[in-house]
Structures are given as structure tokens and as C-alpha cells.
Amino acid sequence: MSQAHPHTHQHVHPEHDDSDGLAEILDLDAEVLAEHTASITAWLPLQDDPRQVVDLGCGTGAGTFALLDRFPDAYVTAVDASAGHLRRLRAKACARGLEERVRTVQADLDDTAWPDLGTPDLVWASASLHHLAHPERALGAVRELLAPGGVFAVVELAGFPRFLPEDAPEGRPGLEERCHAVVEHLQRDHMPHRGADWGPMLTAAGFTVEGRRTIPVNIEPPGTRTGTDAVGPYALAGLRRIRGAVAAALSPEDLTALDHLLDTTGPHSILRRDDLRVRTERTVWAARRT
Template sequence: MPAHHHGHHHQGHHGRSHHGHDHGEGLAELLDLDAEVLREYHAGVVGWVREHAAGREPATIVDLGAGTGTGTLELLTQFPAASAVAVDSDAGMLDRLAAKAARRGLDGRIRTVVADLDAGWPAGLGEADLVWAANSMHHMADPGRVLRDIHAALPAGGLLALVELESFPRFLPADAGVGRPGLEERCHEAMAHRRAEDMPHLGADWAAALTGAGFEVRAERRFAADLAAPAPEATGRYALASLRRAREALADDLADDLADDDVAALDALLDEHGPHSILRRTDLTVRAERLGWIAARPS
């Protein structure tokens, strides 16, 4: 579930090629803030998966793109008899996951695997009863191949829970007093052009992709996060981290994407100690949507 890759949001730092720019403490912090602010959302998505797994509780769960552990830890909480294999291409992310698991007494139920799924299916993962892939599949160079690999790793009746972004998080009111109204939307529009080049599979027809890989789609659902002001205490830091990554991703050609007054307003928001810092705002909300699919390997 959420994370920011090249300035966008997703739930986990996902086990695929990160193209070099998705590493770092900033992304890890962002993932942890996403988990904190959207705790109920994440629990609700996993709860939906648990409903569809009723009568066939998984013994082994594989989290593809585990990041700092949001999905992994929630899955183990809601499937108390299961163990998990957390896969990610960033060893630092998995170290953070392991530390969090230890603090919660879950470390004995988790194994971490550093792997880049673009390089092939990791050896030694073994068979899984449930595969979780949250906001990771659109990063794959060949998601169809990865879906076929997942299909092969599941037993008959085994489940894949796939979650993908429908919209990226928004935090500011539309009429926020930050430069001209609509600053945040213009930032997202600028990022959309970048994503179209960097992540061509974003927004793909995942139901068709699942069917093409041999899965039977059992359920599809839209999940909306809509936290009104006053949002949770960590929302300011979450918004700061999100917009900061967008600012960094646009940095090379910022003048081509945003007008000068928008750049100035954005920089004022990102100045943690300035009078217009986003950390000082009391009107922040959190608005985002994601889509989920439950698919099974046919019996």
C-alpha cells in the first residue's frame, strides 16, 4: 500500500527495479508516514482480502514490494497463523521492516528477501498461499511476466491481492491561500507527464492483465481515503514529504512545468521553518483512491 516513487505515492517500496531514484531515507520516511496517517485505510484493504480468504487461511504470504512493512505487518496481524516473506529490491527498506517487526514481536514470522523482480522470479521463495502486491506492479518492466510468475508460485485456489493507485494523495484545499488556487493540482498535472514516460504501466487494465496471466478475478473494489480536517497529527509531515518528493522529481525542468509564482508558493510550503510552511496549516486533508483486485489460480 501507500509509496512515493519519482514523487508519487504507494503503499510499499515495491520489489521491482527502482531505476535508481527511489532509494533513500526520504522515501522510507514517506512510507512510514503513509502507514501512520492512513492506518484505518490499510487495515480496511487487508480486511477485505481476509474476507475473501475465509475458509482458506494462508500459511505463507509473499509481499512483493514490502517496503518498510505496512502491508506485511497488517497481513500478519489479520492472519495470525501465517508467516510472511517480504520481498523488496532495497535492503535498507527491509532492515526497517525487520526492526518494526521485532518491536511488535512479529520478527519470528517474517523472512526478508532482497530481489529485483525485473531480473526474474527470486530463487528460494517457495510456494505461497497468498501473494500481496500493493502499488508495485506498475513499476515492473514486464508486469505480465511477473503475474505469470506469481501464478506459477501459487497452488490451485491460491490468491493474489493486487492494489494499484487510482489517484495520488491530495492535502491542500482547492482554494488554499498558497499563490494562485489550484497549486497542488498543477503539481500533479506536471508529475503526470513525467509518470507517463517513466511508468508506462501506471493505470493499466489490471483485470485484463490478471486474466491474461491465467488468473480468475474474484473481486474488484475501489478504496477511498478521505480524511477531513483536522487530520491526524502526522498529516503535515506526510504532506511535506509527499510534496518534497514531487519538487525533487520536477527539479530538472521545473521552469518548464510550473509558473514562477507556483514554484515560489511550493517552496514556501516546503520551508519547514517559514511562516507559510505546510507544517503550520490546520486545514490539511488527505484524499486518495486506490483499486484492489482479488484473483485466484483456478483449481
């Protein structure tokens, strides 16, 4: 339950400690994708505003704070396997004056027994289920804890975002796609549910799927209509994390080109580029316990 990272919340990833910058990526992810997250929370087919919400695999709080913003009378139980991510989330809640509306719970969603998470009206799981070894068991557990008529929202990214143009960098076009191909090969065995269609699994677990929506993400460079200054740091943090996983599998030429992008003091630094954009898509399933 730490999103990029087995048992959490997120997209690339190797594992769920914070030594390789995962928490930074999660924070930047929350900032860059905030508008898209808000559109998902507004779309959910809720009969009434929820009062009790559970965020499964909350990471550093992207979903938690989006839900608190969307539902001002709600209380959120934020669940993650990473104590570090939960401390970070708690500090943010305190800084925003929201500590009374947030409870943090450290737990592994692959455990057969979960801690008491109450009886929520809404359960949110963003980029967390594909990290589980037994997601079908987790789906059953969610159905048991949801209040009758409650909604389970499952959100997934189509892999970690791409940032560079296809012809970049100069001399090694397609470098980013080659890096991601290595990551996907490495993750195939231990994350077999990445990219899964959660609809049939939700139905098999006893939910009624009431909606499915795919949202394209195409965030432009800073200074443009959809641009944000966080795009460069987000790209830098993401590619730094990827480097740790792919370095041994890249050609010497690709590794050199990647290191030039990651050298923030050099002329080819990714932070110096004005052509970055965040490209991916998110799919959300809304399922009701009937």
C-alpha cells in the same frame, strides 16, 4: 519494488534510494492509511486464513504488518529491491516481537528468475506492479508460485494523495494539481502501467478475478473524526519529494509558493494549516489461482 519508486512500493516517485525521504513517506503512508489497509485485508475472498504470505514490493512494511495483524498464524516473506527498506522493515519486526514471522528477501521483480519464495497461500502487491517494465511476466511468476486455490491481491492508489484545498495556497490556487501534472508527464514514459486496469491482465495470466473494489480515501484534519496528526508530516514529506522532480518545470511564482509551504519555520508552512485532508482512492483486485 520499492513503492514509489521503480520496482517497489509506492506512489509518487522518482527513485528507490532513501536519500530523498522515500522511506519516511512509506512509513507515514502506512500510518495514515492503516484503517483502509485493514479493510482491504478483511475483504479478501479467502477460503481459509493463509499460513504463508508473500508481500511483493513491500517497501518499509505497510502491507507486511497489516497482514501479520490480520492473520495471526501467518508468516510473511517481504520482498523488495531496496536493502534499506528491508533493513527498516526488519527493525520494525524486531521491535514488535514479530521477527520470527517475517523473512526479508532482496530481489528485483523484473528479473527473469526470482529467488525461492516458497508456495504461499496469499500474495500481496500494493503499489508495486506499475513500476515493473514487464508486469505480465511477473503475473505469470506469481501464478506459478501460488498454492492451488491461492489468492493474489493487487492494490493500487490513484496517484499520490492530494492534501490542499483547491483554492490553496493563497495567491497560487491549484498549485498542488500543477505539481502533480508535471509528475504525471515525467512518469508517463517509464511507468506506462500506472493507473492500469489489472483485471484483464490477471485474467490473461490465468487467474480468476473474484473481486474488484474501489475504496475512497478522505482523511480529515487532526482533531476530526477521521483525522490523524500524521497528515501534516505526510503532506510535507510528499511535497518535498515532488519538489525534486518538478522544480525545473514550475513557474518561478509556483516554485516560490511551494517553497513557502515547505518552509517549516515560515508563516505559510504546510504544517501550520488546519485544512489539510488526504484525498485519493485505492482499488484492489482479488484473483485466484484455479
